[in-house]
Amino acid sequence: MKTLSLYALEGIPLIQQGDDIGSILCEVAEKDGVPLQDGDVIVIASKIVSKAEGRLVDVQKVEPSKEAAALAEQLNMDPRNLEVILQETKRMLIARPGFLLTEHLLGFICTSAGVDSSNTVAGPKGRVVSLLPQDPDASAERIRQGIERKAGRKVAVVINDTFGRADREGSVGMTIGISGIAAVYRPAVAEDIHGKKRTPEIAQVDEIAAAASLVMGQTNERRPVVIVRGVQYQASETSQIRDLLHPVTKYLEDARDALARAERLEEG
DSSP states (O other), X not given: OXXXXXXXXSOOOOOOTTOOHHHHHHHHHXXXXXXXXXXXXXXXXXXXXXXXXXXXXXXXXXXXXXXXXXXXXXXXXXXXXXXXXXXXXEEEEEEETTEEEEEETTSOEEEGGGOBOTTOOOOXXXXXXXXXXSSHHHHHHHHHHHHHHHHOOOOEEEEEEXXXXXXXXXXXXXXXXXXXSOSSXXXXXXXXXXXXEEOOOBOHXXXXXXXXXXXXXXXSOOXXXXXXXXXXXXXXXXXXXXXXXXXXXXXXXXHHHHHHHHHHHHHO
8 A cells, every 4th residue: 555644843943044944854853753764855835944044025124116116006005015026026927906926036937926924023114025035946955965964864855835826726835946856757667557658747846745735734833844755756966946847938828829729619
């Protein structure tokens, strides 16, 4: 019987700028009775990585641009908050009141360019928002190296974040940074149950990230680190998250083609 175990560490403290996440999680794993093992995948919420790296902005101190001010008026938004979003945005895909779908500077398609005010301490005069890590792959690599030095175990690290989708309700855990694991798993030889050849491309890191999110939670659970044990994955020392990403131009072209097909079907 195939099994998979998810261990959400319970004792992770509130992370501050400069904290060594790898060292902290190794110590907490020992205290929680789940010391790290070779082959574990460590899934870490991007929020604590951002906090450790100082990726926080006090919105009250932001000077909005003319572009942000004009768009904020149309969308009924705080122009300072919108300015932060625009600074993290490569391309605005959808902009309507209450919903911004963006292409992040790193290439992710996500809402509000990953700018988030949840689980951040308010500044003296207002609120603080977090940004995504500047280089999530590099962050994952540093954490993995720290874990392997401290625990002496060969592991993989996945940094995940909660993304909203334009085509579906709700949000889901997705990967934004990796180390020690291939973004896409491509089996060398695969057949279906009837012996037909298949060449699957499995987005293994997103499947792992989503599974971990089930036990992480998304509000006040304080479980930002999950050990995933028993998953068979393809390791890699060179894979990057960009291996998983389509260019946004392809995304838009596919969406336009799909809409055109739907309109033709409706017209009969």
